[in-house]
Amino acid sequence: xxxxxxxxxxxxxxxxxxxxxxxxxxxxxxxxxxxxxxxxxxxxxxxxxxxxxxxxxxxxxxxxxxxxxxxxxxxxxxxxxxxxxxxxxxxxxxxxxxxxxxxxxxxxxxxxxxxxxxxxxxxxxxxxxxxxxxxxxxxxxxxxxxxxxxxxxxxxxxxxxxxxxxxxxxxxxxxxxxxxxxxxxxxxxxxxxxxxxxxxxxxxxxxxxxxxxxxxxxxxxxxxxxxxxxxxxxxxxxxxxxxxxxxxxxxxxxxxxxxxxxxxxxxxxxxxxxxxxxxxxxxxxxxxxxxxxxxxxxxxxxxxxxxxxxxxxxxxxxxxxxxxxxxxxxxxxxxxxxxxxxxxxxxxxxxxxxxxxxxxxxxxxxxxxxxxxxxxxxxxxxxxxxxxxxxxxxxxxxxxxxxxxxxxxxxxxxxxxxxxxxxxxxxxxxxxxxxxxxxxxxxxxxxxxxxxxxxxxxxxxxxxxxxxxxxxxxxxxxxxxxxxxxxxxxxxxxxxxxxxxxxxxxxxxxxxxxxxxxxxxxxxxxxxxxxxxxxxxxxxxxxxxxxxxxxxxxxxxxxxxxxxxxxxxxxxxxxxxxxxxxxxxxxxxxxxxxxxxxxxxxxxxxxxxxxxxxxx
Amino acid sequence: xxxxxxxxxxxxxxxxxxxxxxxxxxxxxxxxxxxxxxxxxxxxxxxxxxxxxxxxxxxxxxxxxxxxxxxxxxxxxxxxxxxxxxxxxxx
Numbered sequence: 035x036x037x038x039x040x041x042x043x044x045x046x047x048x049x050x051x052x053x054x055x056x057x058x059x060x061x062x063x064x065x066x067x068x069x070x071x072x073x074x075x076x077x078x079x080x081x082x083x084x085x086x087x088x089x090x091x092x093x094x095x096x097x098x099x100x101x102x103x104x105x106x107x108x109x110x111x112x113x114x115x116x117x118x119x120x121x122x123x124x125x126x127x128x129x130x131x132x133x134x135x136x137x138x139x140x141x142x143x144x145x146x147x148x149x150x151x152x153x154x155x156x157x158x159x160x161x162x163x164x165x166x167x168x169x170x171x172x173x174x175x176x177x178x179x180x181x182x183x184x185x186x187x188x189x190x191x192x193x194x195x196x197x198x199x200x201x202x203x204x205x206x207x208x209x210x211x212x213x214x215x216x217x218x219x220x221x222x223x224x225x226x227x228x229x230x231x232x233x234x235x236x237x238x239x240x241x242x243x244x245x246x247x248x249x250x251x252x253x254x255x256x257x258x259x260x261x262x263x264x265x266x267x268x269x270x271x272x273x274x275x276x277x278x279x280x281x282x283x284x285x286x287x288x289x290x291x292x293x294x295x296x297x298x299x300x301x302x303x304x305x306x307x308x309x310x311x312x313x314x315x316x317x318x319x320x321x322x323x324x325x326x327x328x329x330x331x332x333x334x335x336x337x338x339x340x341x342x343x344x345x346x347x348x349x350x351x352x353x354x355x356x357x358x359x360x361x362x363x364x365x366x367x368x369x370x371x372x373x374x375x376x377x378x379x380x381x382x383x384x385x386x387x388x389x390x391x392x393x394x395x396x397x398x399x400x401x402x403x404x405x406x407x408x409x410x411x412x413x414x415x416x417x418x419x420x421x422x423x424x425x426x427x428x429x430x431x432x433x434x435x436x437x438x439x440x441x442x443x444x445x446x447x448x449x450x451x452x453x454x455x456x457x458x459x460x461x462x463x464x465x466x467x468x469x470x471x472x473x474x475x476x477x478x479x480x481x482x483x484x485x486x487x488x489x490x491x492x493x494x495x496x497x498x499x500x501x502x503x504x505x506x507x508x509x510x511x512x513x514x515x516x517x518x519x520x521x522x523x524x525x526x527x528x529x530x531x532x533x534x535x536x537x538x539x540x541x542x543x544x545x546x547x548x549x550x551x552x553x554x555x556x557x558x559x560x561x562x563x564x565x566x567x568x569x570x571x572x573x574x575x576x577x578x579x580x581x582x583x584x585x586x587x588x589x590x591x592x593x594x595x596x597x598x599x600x601x602x603x604x605x606x607x608x609x610x611x612x613x614x615x616x617x618x619x620x621x622x623x624x625x626x627x628x629x630x631x632x633x634x635x636x637x638x639x640x641x642x643x644x645x646x647x648x649x650x
Numbered sequence: 651x652x653x654x655x656x657x658x659x660x661x662x663x664x665x666x667x668x669x670x671x672x673x674x675x676x677x678x679x680x681x682x683x684x685x686x687x688x689x690x691x692x693x694x695x696x697x698x699x700x701x702x703x704x705x706x707x708x709x710x711x712x713x714x715x716x717x718x719x720x721x722x723x724x725x726x727x728x729x730x731x732x733x734x735x736x737x738x739x740x741x
Binding site: 150281305306312315319347645647 | 673680689701702703713715718732
C-alpha cells in the first residue's frame with residue numbers, strides 16, 4: 035500500500051477486499067473442519083479467532099503507516115465513495131449495535147424501533163445538510179470548520195471540548211464492550227481484555243492515522259457483517275425454510291402473537307408504546323437522528339473522499355451498509371423470541387436446551403423457577419413458583435444474550451459463536467479507532483497546531499498526534515476499568531449532547547450567512563450545557579450534590595419514590611429535545627442582535643454551497 | 651466575492667434556490683415517514699403489510715428503505731444540477 039501507487043491502489047481495492055473476504059471465509063471453513071475433526075475446545079477457537087482478527091487489523095495498520103499529514107488526517111482524500119461508506123458503517127456501528135440492538139428489540143418490541151429509525155434516519159440529515167458542504171470545506175476536523183466559519187479560537191476550543199466529551203464517553207462504551215466480549219469468550223479478566231483490544235487499536239491508528247483506520251474499518255465491516263448474518267440466516271432456514279430472515283419473519287411474528295395470547299402477555303411484541311410512552315419514543319428518535327448528524331467521528335469521515343460528488347454518494351453507501359445490519363436486527367429479535375417461546379417456556383427444568391445452561395454460566399441468562407430465586411440466582415428479580423417448569427416470567431435474559439446465543443439456538447457449531455465474538459469485537463474496535471483519532475486530532479491539530487504552536491513542522495505535529503493517541507487511550511482504559519457498569523447509559527446520552535452542541539452551528543453555518551461568531555458561541559454553550567444540566571439531574575441524580583439543589587430532580591426510581599424532575603416526562607437520554615432547539619434559538623437570536631458577518635465570511639459560505647466556484 | 655456577470659449571479663441564486671427546495675422537500679418526506687407514521691402507529695398497526703402490522707413494518711424496514719431512497723435520489727439530483735449549472739467539479 036505504498037503512497038506512490040495512488041490511482042493504482044484505488045483501482046485494485048475491489049480485488050484486494052474480494053480476496054480478503056474469500057480468505058476470511060476459507061479461514062472459517064478450515065476452523066469449522068478443525069473443530070469437527072480435532073475436537074478443538076471452545077476456548078481454543080475463541081483465542082484463534084480473536085488473535086487472528088486483531089493481528090490482521092494491526093497488520094493493516096503497519097502496512098498503511100505514513101508520515102504525511104494529508105494521509106494521517108484524511109487518508110490522502112482519495113477513499114472511493116463505496117469504501118468510505120463501508121468504513122463509515124463500521125466506524126458508526128458500535129458494540130452496542132452489534133451485540134445489544136437485537137436484545138433491545140427482543141425486550142421492547144415496537145418501542146425498540148426508535149433506535150432502528152433513529153440510527154439510520156440520521157444519515158438523511160448528514161447527507162442533505164452536512165456531508166457535501168464539509169467536503170467542499172475540505173480541512174481536517176470539525177473544530178476546523180467551526181473555527182474557519184465563525185472565526186477565532188474561542189469557537190474552535192468550544193468545539194474541541196464538546197468533541198472530546200462526546201467521543202470520550204462513547205469510547206469508554208466501546209472499550210467496555212470489547213473487554214466484555216474478550217472476557218466472555220476467553221475467560222480472561224475484563225481488564226486484560228480491554229488492554230489487549232486497545233493494543234490492536236493503537237498499532238493501527240498510531241502508525242497510519244486516518245489512512246490505516248480507514249482500511250482497517252473496511253476490513254472490520256466485512257468481518258462484522260458476515261458474523262451478524264450467518265447465525266440468523268441459518269435460524270431462518272431452520273424455522274421457516276426461507277434463507278432471507280428479513281422477509282421471512284412476518285409469519286413468525288404472527289405465531290408469536292398467538293403464543294403471547296396463550297402466555298397471557300398483556301402487550302405483544304408489535305404493540306406500540308407499551309413500554310415507552312409516545313412522547314419519549316418520538317423524542318428519542320429525534321435525538322438519535324440529530325445526534326448522528328453531530329458526531330465528530332462520523333462527520334470527519336466525509337473529509338476523506340475525493341470530491342463533493344463522492345461525498346453525496348458516499349453517505350448513501352454508508353447507510354446501505356448500515357441498513358444490512360439494522361434491518362436484520364428486528365428479525366434476530368423475532369426469531370430468538372420464537373425459539374425461546376417454543377423451546378424454553380413451558381418446559382421442565384431438565385428439558386431445557388443446552389444454551390440456557392451455557393449462557394447461564396456466563397451470566398446473561400437465568401432461570402428463576404426456584405422459590406428463593408430472587409436471592410440465590412444472579413439476574414433474577416422475583417421468586418419463582420418452584421413447580422419445575424419455566425414460565426415466561428421465570429426466564430431472565432440480558433439483552434446481549436440474543437446475539438450471543440443465536441448460533442447455538444440455531445444449532446450451529448461453536449466456530450460460529452467464535453465468529454460472532456470476532457464480529458462484536460470488530461464493531462467495538464472500529465468505532466474505538468475512529469473515536470481515538472477524533473480526540474487526538476482535536477488536541478493535536480486544533481489545539482496544539484492551531485492555537486499553541488502554529489509554526490510546528492509536520493514531524494512535530496504528527497509526533498504530538500501519536501503521543502496524544504497513546505495518552506488518551508491509557509486514560510480511557512483506566513477510566514473504563516474503574517467506571518461503574520451504568521456507564522453504558524452514557525452512550526445514548528452522548529447523542530443528545532452531540533445534537534445540542536454541534537448540529538445548529540454546523541447547519542446554520544452553511545444555510546444562514548447571517549449566523550455569526552457570537553451567535554455560534556452562545557448557541558453551542560447553551561445547547562451543550564442545557565443538555566448536560568438535564569442529563570446530570572434527571573439521569574445521574576446530581577441534585578443536592580455538594581448541598582446545592584441546582585439540578586432538576588431525578589426521574590422516578592425505587593430509591594426516590596414520588597420524585598419526578600423530568601420536564602414533560604421526557605427521559606434523560608432524550609435531553610437533546612430541549613438542548614438542540616434551545617441552542618438553535620439562542621444562536622439565531624444572538625446572531626440577529628450582534629454585528630453581521632464580514633464579506634469574507636459571506637464569500638466563504640457562498641463558496642461552500644457550490645462544488646466548484648472559481649471560474650465565475 | 652468572485653466576480654460574475656449579472657446573469658451568472660442569477661444562475662447561481664437559482665442553483666441555490668433549487669438546492670434548498672429539494673432539501674426541504676426530501677426532509678418533509680423524512681419527517682412524515684418517521685414522525686407522522688410513528689404518531690399514528692396504533693391505528694396504522696391495524697393494517698397488514700407483507701404479513702407485518704403496518705406501523706411495525708415501517709419502523710423496522712419501510713422507513714429505512716425510504717431513507718436510502720432519499721439519499722441516493724438527492725445525490726443523483728444534485729450531481730445533475732451541478733452539471734446543468736456548470737458548477738460540477740472536473741474529474
